[in-house]
Amino acid sequence: MASSGVCQQPSTSLVKVDPCSHLERPIAEEQSDIHAQAELVSTPRWQSVPSSSPPSEDSTDDNNLGRKIETESLTSSVFDFESxxxxxxxxxxxxxxLPNDxxxxxxxxxxxxxxxxITENNLFFSSIGKSPxxxxxxxxxxGSWALDVGDKYPSAAVLGIDRTPxxxxxxxxxxxxxxDDCEKSWSDGDVDYDFVHLRCMVSILKNVPGVIKSAFRSLRPGGWIEFQDFAIEPKCDDGTxxxxxxxxxxxxxxREAYSELGFNxxxxxxLRSLLDTAGFKNVHCKEFKVPIGPWKAEKSSERLGLQxxxxxxxxxxxxxxxxxxALGFSVEEAELKLLSARQxxxxxxxxxxxxxxxxxxxRP
Known part of the structure; x- marks a missing residue:
């Protein structure tokens, strides 16, 4: 475990992973006909409802996740797509x-x-105990991470939220x-979470401090938050x-384009200072150097580099x-830059x- 205050030295120790069988499912077969289900609905905010099937307006059932949060309209716009x-x-x-196709x-x-x-088959590094x-x-x-965690902890109630169904x-x-949108205000509900997880979210949130504060309020004392992310900054140690x-x-x-769109x-x-400011304790960090391409000699690193x-x-x-x-590039200009990057x-x-x-x- 990394010591508090200092990021653990980047690691490149890797092992072969056998992903859970559900990861091989054809994506197209998993998606329901969302467009056909679009209708005006009203649901308790963050009440757990299957995202691909809008709930009925008179639904009042409390489910095993124990949601009792204020009601607001979830319009059919979340089921509308554009090309x-x-x-x-x-x-x-x-x-x-990011697209959603x-x-x-x-x-x-x-x-x-x-x-x-990268993590040697660890879904997370937080010390959440054996029975969250x-x-x-x-x-x-x-939903791949949520499904894997649900499989690992069958007695836990796992809720995955996203802005697109x-x-x-x-x-x-x-x-x-x-x-739902995690950047909207979270209300106090009946659930105190043991664990809040965010992967590759930092660059697509407009208010990271606000989300961290909301997560702090939603966690039980002793609960954990974990960010799994990477910096869009390629590095090189040998001058090549x-x-x-x-x-x-x-x-x-x-990075410029994301900034132009309002993201940081x-x-x-x-993240360390933001977590400290929000009141979190025992802030730890693990770092991993991940090669881009199969240039490292080790088999595990070569495989990861290809991925x-x-x-x-x-x-x-x-x-x-x-x-x-958003940067004003034409389609042709954008494609030329991407072609150079691919080469x-x-x-x-x-x-x-x-x-x-x-x-x-x-959370203390």
Whole structure:
């Protein structure tokens, strides 16, 4: 365990991972016909309702997650999608940089597998004990992490929330999904969470301090929060990556584009101070250097490097539409920059890597 106050030295110790069988499910088969279900609904905020099926207006049942939170309208807009640059986006989130189509869900699924590889099959590093009762996954996406945690702790109630309804409709009885925005004010409910988890969320939140404060209030005393994230800043220790490296240039532009859209991609480095300010104690950090491409000799690192390279190719593919348009690039200009970045990633003589951060902290 890393000592409080200092990030643990980046690690590259890796083992082979056998992902849970549900990770191999075809994404298209897991998605219900969301468009056909769009209707005006009213639901207790953060009451657990399957995200792919809007609840009825007269639903008042309290479920096993014990939600009793104020009622507000969840309009059909969350089930409306729009196409931009050949990708699909949720229409009710203006400027949101990531799509929500099958291609994005596949990217998230492969990313989940890569996180398991990085962490030697650890879903988290927080000391939540052997029998947590209530777990919240913020920004659950396709729900892979929530499903794995629900499988690991069958007696725990796991709630995954996301701003877009792309989660599977068939889930274990202890896992449920809800469409909602974690940046809205959280009300006090009947649930004190044992664990709040956020993965790759820092760069797509506009108010990271606010979300951290809300998480603090929702945790029971002794409960844990964990951020699993990475900095969109390729690094190199041996001088093989030049300052004008095309992939590095695209990453710099990605940070500018996200900033233009109202997001802060540098907040990952500020997480320790933000957690301290919110009142968390026992703040720990683990760091992992993850190679981009198969340039390291070790088999495990070579495999991970290939995963990371594919992940970065998929990520930069999301930039051509909304993010780069925010910088004023034409479609042709954006594609030329991305082409240069892809060509750069094909060069095995350049030893790039990204740093992944795992911050975990405890409510006193």
């Amino acid at each position: 931009e640059g050949g990708r699909q986006y949720t229409a009710n989130i203006p400027g949101y940089p 099958d291609q994005e869900l596949e990217r998230e699924l492969q990313q989940h597998k890569m996180f398991l590889e 009762q209530n777990i919240l996954d913020i920004g659950t996406g396709g 792309v989660q599977p409709s068939l889930v274990p009885p202890n896992v449920q999904f809800l469409v 990556m030049q300052e004008n490296d095309a992939f590095k240039t695209v990453c710099n532009l990605a 991609t540098t907040s990952t480095k500020d 990371q390279k594919e992940a970065m190719l998929d990520f930069i593919g999301t930039l051509a539409a909304r993010p780069f348009r 750069a990633l094909a060069d095995k003589t350049v030893h790039r890597y990204l740093v992944y951060y795992f911050y975990h902290a405890q």
